[in-house]
Structures are given as structure tokens and as C-alpha cells.
Amino acid sequence: xNIFHSEKLFPMIKKQVYLETYGCxxxxxxxxxxxxxxxxxxxxxxxxxxxxxxxxxxxxxxxxNAEQRVRQRISMLKNYKRENPGVLIGVLGCMAERLRTELxxxxxxxxxxxxxxxxxxxxxxVESAFSGQRGIAVKLSRVENYDDIMPLRTEGINAxxxxxxxxxxxxxxxxxxxxxxxxxxxxxKSVVEEVKxxxxxxxxxxxxxxxxxxxxxxxxxxxxxxxxxxxxxDRSIRVRFMTPHPxxxxxxxxxxxxxxxxxxxxxxxxxxSGSNRILQLxxxxxxxxxxxxxxxxxxxxxxxxxxxxxIIAGFPTESEDDHQQTLDVIHNVGYDGAFMFKYSPRENTKxxxxxxxxxDEVKVQRLNEIIDLQQTISLRRNQAHIGTTLEILVExxxxxxxxxxxxxxxxxxxxxxxxxxxxxxxxVRAKIHNCNSATLFGTLVSEPxxxxxxxxxxxx
Ligand code: SAH
Ligand code: SF4
Ligand code: F3S
Numbered sequence: 001x002n003i004f005h006s007e008k009l010f011p012m013i014k015k016q017v018y019l020e021t022y023g024c025x026x027x028x029x030x031x032x033x034x035x036x037x038x039x040x041x042x043x044x045x046x047x048x049x050x051x052x053x054x055x056x057x058x059x060x061x062x063x064x065n066a067e068q069r070v071r072q073r074i075s076m077l078k079n080y081k082r083e084n085p086g087v088l089i090g091v092l093g094c095m096a097e098r099l100r101t102e103l104x105x106x107x108x109x110x111x112x113x114x115x116x117x118x119x120x121x122x123x124x125x126v127e128s129a130f131s132g133q134r135g136i137a138v139k140l141s142r143v144e145n146y147d148d149i150m151p152l153r154t155e156g157i158n159a160x161x162x163x164x165x166x167x168x169x170x171x172x173x174x175x176x177x178x179x180x181x182x183x184x185x186x187x188x189k190s191v192v193e194e195v196k197x198x199x200x201x202x203x204x205x206x207x208x209x210x211x212x213x214x215x216x217x218x219x220x221x222x223x224x225x226x227x228x229x230x231x232x233x234d235r236s237i238r239v240r241f242m243t244p245h246p247x248x249x250x251x252x253x254x255x256x257x258x259x260x261x262x263x264x265x266x267x268x269x270x271x272x273s274g275s276n277r278i279l280q281l282x283x284x285x286x287x288x289x290x291x292x293x294x295x296x297x298x299x300x301x302x303x304x305x306x307x308x309x310x311i312i313a314g315f316p317t318e319s320e321d322d323h324q325q326t327l328d329v330i331h332n333v334g335y336d337g338a339f340m341f342k343y344s345p346r347e348n349t350k351x352x353x354x355x356x357x358x359x360d361e362v363k364v365q366r367l368n369e370i371i372d373l374q375q376t377i378s379l380r381r382n383q384a385h386i387g388t389t390l391e392i393l394v395e396x397x398x399x400x401x402x403x404x405x406x407x408x409x410x411x412x413x414x415x416x417x418x419x420x421x422x423x424x425x426x427x428v429r430a431k432i433h434n435c436n437s438a439t440l441f442g443t444l445v446s447e448p449x450x451x452x453x454x455x456x457x458x459x460x
Contacts, residue, residue: 014044018052022070023060025209025242026180027093029160031058032151034092034119039152041123049080054088054126059095061175063344070095078109088129090114090122094179100138110134116165116180117141140166140181147190150197157395157425159203163191163226164210169245171272172283172350173312173343176211185210188218192229199234204393204425206230207240214244214253224252231260238393238410240264246271247285249294258301265302266336266412269294270310274329275322278315281354288329295333306336306381306411313370314343314363316354323366330373336381336412337438338374342367375437382413382435389431389445390415394424415440 017038021031034056035045046052055077060066070091077089090112091103097115104110111129114122115138125135145165153159164185167177191208198206208227210216216223223241231239239262244253246269257263269291273279276287286294298305311326330338342363345356392407398416399406405424406416415430416439422428430442 014042015053016046016051017043017054017056018046018049019056019058020049020073021058023058023062023066023094025160025207026162026165026211027058027060029151029162029209030093030116030119032153032160033146033149033162034058034122035154036149036152037119037122038126045152049077050083052080052087054090055080056090056092059091059093061094061098061179061346063341064346065344067095074103074109075107078107081109088112088126090126090129092116092119094175097138097140097179098175100136104134104136112136113138115140117144119146120144141184142182143184145184145186147186150194156201157203157393158205158207159198160207160209161191161194161198162186162209164213164216167211168215169212169247169285170283170350172281172354173315173346175346175349178348180211183212183215185216185218188221188226188229191226192233195230195233195237199237202425203237204427205238205240207242209242211243212245212248213241214248214250222250222252223248224250224256227253227263228256228260231256231263235262238262238264240266240412243268243270246291246294249298251297254298254301257305264410264412265305266308266410267298267305268308268310269298271329271333272310272312273315273318273322274326275318278318278322281317281351282312282315283350288325292329292332304411306413307333308337308339308412309333309335310339310341311370312341312343313367314358316343316345316351316357318343318358318366323369326366327369327373330370330377334377334381335374337378338370340367340370340374379435379437382437382440385413385432385440386435387432389429390440390442391427392417392430392442394422394426394428396424413440414438415442417442417444420444 019031021027049055059070080087088111089109091110092114096113103113111134112125113136117140118137121137128135166181166183168183170177214223216226271291274288345352390409392409392415394405394407398404404416405419408414417430429445431445432440432442434441
């Protein structure tokens with residue numbers, strides 16, 4: 001495609017690349033772009049690090065513990081190098097972008113440091129590294145969106161499609177605008193083309209991805225236009241999207257989700273805090289009243305919709321009263337699920353300069369209160385499904401038993417049920433008889449029942 005041919009670079013045996021991915025779904029999608037670039041250059045892909053000639057680690061910087069995990073992993077990779085000194089180790093992704101030379105300077109483990117907008121250069125950088133030249137490529141681009149690269153997907157049911165990259169929101173706690181650069185969108189045409197090809201290949205679900213997926217813009221087309229066009233390509237494909245920002249959640253988008261059966265009725269809408277004072281310090285650009293208004297609008301327009309969120313506990317200056325307001329929002333919205341984090345100060349962000357004045361014990365205590373409350377609510381939301389029938393897309397074997405499948409409803413409820421005659425990739429009906437806060441348990445039913453009985457149940 002856009003890169004040289006293997007024969008020129010590696011004339012004899014096919015070299016093998018191994019890749020590990022950390023962080024968000026954008027990184028998962030980027031890893032598929034990286035594998036596509038490497039395989040077009042003539043590399044084989046291996047799942048065994050010990051037999052690899054090139055080991056890539058696609059990394060995340062969002063919180064300090066995410067970076068610590070990767071650092072530990074990189075230091076473990078030393079062992080592979082000891083066994084096989086010829087192996088190349090490359091750090092990709094957000095840590096590469098944030099830490100740059102620091103990663104190469106420390107010890108002799110890392111040969112390559114390549115940021116998220118420089119993956120096209122990987123073959124060239126790998127070639128130089130094999131001849132002993134360690135390389136760094138961390139320029140951010142205003143235009144790179146890998147529009148023309150068909151990601152190398154290894155999974156056959158769900159496909160991630162990155163439709164925009166970067167973030168211009170600059171929430172004060174967040175490294176993403178610095179590690180991913182400015183917002184830019186792929187063309188609507190190329191996304192729709194990709195969906196057509198995924199449909200031909202039998203994919204059953206696609207997730208449109210972006211750090212602020214709903215600020216997508218291609219000329220006059222916005223995200224509502226994009227998802228509308230995507231959803232009509234193949235009505236049997238379920239369409240999801242991640243992550244929308246509350247500021248860009250337009251009425252048109254809400255109506256589009258409501259009006260298209262195959263757009264999943266689940267919205268992840270990060271709130272971060274329930275206190276207007278903290279939201280302002282975070283530069284989230286909405287008030288809690290606006291957010292709650294949005295939730296109401298969404299619930300009115302999309303019966304049975306499920307909502308999830310992200311929450312940060314212990315942002316600088318957060319008082320007990322601010323924290324209570326966060327608990328109130330969780331209680332009032334009644335989320336189906338949440339990702340809950342302890343505030344982690346990140347160097348060079350605005351909030352870094354605000355100090356990290358909430359003691360760790362207090363952060364932990366607030367986080368635990370948030371988690372406890374959310375678990376109770378998740379359980380209650382799940383219990384509302386008992387006795388109802390859901391349409392489940394069968395994804396894979398359940399982690400706990402090889403006699404059971406795991407799949408999800410369009411409302412994103414993880415459901416486990418005995419395999420019987422169901423197959424991966426099929427949509428089946430499961431009657432729910434039990435649950436915990438994370439999973440529904442059901443049995444297959446064959447008789448046609450009202451499609452989304454559960455929607456009636458939770459709304460009544
Ligand atoms: N673009 C998405 C989120 C990207 S990061 C959005 O705006 O919602 C995913 C989540 O990580 C954020 O929603 C936030 O809750 C959390 N996060 C980001 N930076 C953080 C930090 N410094 N400390 C703790 N949590 C953080
Ligand atoms: Fe980070 Fe805010 Fe952008 Fe999300 S919207 S990626 S939290 S800066
Ligand atoms: Fe992490 Fe980068 Fe994603 S910081 S959350 S991998 S955009």
C-alpha cells in the first residue's frame with residue numbers, strides 16, 4: 001500500500017512482530033493499524049513474545065498507575081532481550097508521545113519510541129533499528145487519520161472504527177490533548193466504505209471511536225450524519241459509539257439514536273463530577289444542570305436507554321460537599337455502570353499546577369463510597385431485567401465456564417447463558433433469571449416475545 005515491500009527490507013525470512021496493547025479502545029484500534037502497516041511490509045504477526053523479532057508495546061498515559069504498569073512490563077521485556085539480543089523493543093502510543101527520549105535514555109531496553117501520529121514511519125524506523133540506530137518519532141500531526149489503511153482485525157464479531165483522532169477540549173486533568181494532538185476527522189465516505197467491507201466480511205457490530213466522537217466533522221457532515229449513514233449500510237449490524245462528550249450531544253444525535261433500530265441504546269456520557277465548581281475547574285464546559293437536562297432529554301427520546309459514565313474522585317480542592325454532589329448525581333441519574341477513578345495528577349496539565357491537595361486516604365474513601373453506591377445501583381438496574389427477554393449478540397465463551405456463552409444486549413448488558421444450539425455471531429433471545437451487579441444470567445428462549453420487553457419494565 002503506502003509502504004515499501006518486504007523483499008527490499010527483509011530479503012530472507014519473514015520477521016515476526018508481537019504487539020501488546022494498553023489503554024483505551026483508541027489504542028486497540030491503533031494497534032490494528034500498526035499491525036496492518038507491519039504486515040504490509042512483510043512482517044508476520046505472532047502472539048508469542050518469545051518468538052518475536054520486534055516487540056511493540058502500545059501504551060497509555062492517562063493515569064499514573066497506567067504508566068506504572070507499562071514501565072513494569074517494559075522492564076520485564078529485558079529478559080527477552082537477554083535471551084535474544086537481536087530483538088527490537090518499541091514503545092508506541094501515548095507514553096511514547098509524553099515521555100519521548102526519557103524512554104530511550106533509561107537503560108538499553110527500548111530501541112524505538114513512536115507516537116500515535118507516526119505509525120506510517122514504523123517500517124523505516126524498524127529497518128534502521130535493526131542496523132543499530134535507535135529511533136524516536138513523536139511529531140503530532142494536524143491531518144494524520146490513517147484514512148487509507150485498512151486495520152488488521154483479528155476478531156470477527158466486533159470491529160472498532162476510529163473516526164476521529166485527538167482532542168481539543170483540554171479538560172484540565174487530562175493528558176490526551178497532549179499525547180494525541182488536535183482533533184481531526186476521517187472522511188464520511190471512507191468510514192462508510194469501511195463499514196461496507198466489514199459487512200461483507202460478516203462483522204456483526206461496529207463501534208465508532210473517538211476521544212470526543214460526537215465532535216466528528218467532515219465538511220458539512222457532523223456525527224449525527226455519520227452515524228445515520230453508517231447505520232443504513234447494513235441494518236443487521238449493530239452500531240455503537242464511544243466516547244461522546246456532553247457538550248456535543250446534539251438533539252439531532254439523540255433523535256438519530258432513537259430513530260434507528262440498529263444504533264444501540266446505550267450511551268456512555270462521562271460526567272466526572274457532580275459539583276459545578278469542580279466541573280468548572282476541570283474545564284468540562286457544562287454545568288450539572290445542563291448534564292441532567294441532557295439525561296432527561298435522552299431518556300424521554302430513547303425509552304429503555306442505558307447510561308454509563310466516568311467519575312473522578314479527589315480532584316484538587318474537592319470538598320466533602322462537592323463529593324456529596326457527585327454521589328447525588330450518581331443516585332439521581334441511576335447509571336447502569338461507571339468507570340470510577342482516583343484523581344491522578346499529570347505533569348504539564350493545568351490541574352497539575354493546582355496541586356494535589358486531597359490526601360490519598362480521603363481520595364480512596366471517596367472513591368470507595370462512589371463504587372459502593374454505583375454497585376448498588378448497577379445491581380438494582382440489572383434486577384429490573386429479571387423475568388424479561390433480551391436480544392443478545394453472542395460474542396464468545398464465558399470466562400467462567402466453557403458450557404456457556406457470553407454476549408451483550410443492545411443496551412450493553414453483559415449476559416451469560418448455556419450454549420445450547422446458539423453460535424457466536426448470532427442474535428438470540430435470552431430470558432433473564434438471575435443477575436449480579438455486572439452480569440445477567442439467562443436461558444435461551446425460542447418463542448417470539450415483545451422485542452424489548454425490558455424497556456417497558458424499566459420505564460414503568
Ligand atoms: N474523552 C473521554 C475520556 C478519555 S480518558 C471523555 O472526555 O470523557 C477516560 C477517563 O479517564 C476520563 O473520562 C476520566 O474520568 C479519566 N481520567 C482522565 N485523566 C485522569 C486523571 N488525571 N486522573 C484520574 N482520572 C482521569
Ligand atoms: Fe481528556 Fe477531556 Fe479530551 Fe476527554 S474531553 S480526552 S477527558 S481532554
Ligand atoms: Fe490512554 Fe492515550 Fe487512550 S492516554 S486512554 S491510550 S488516548
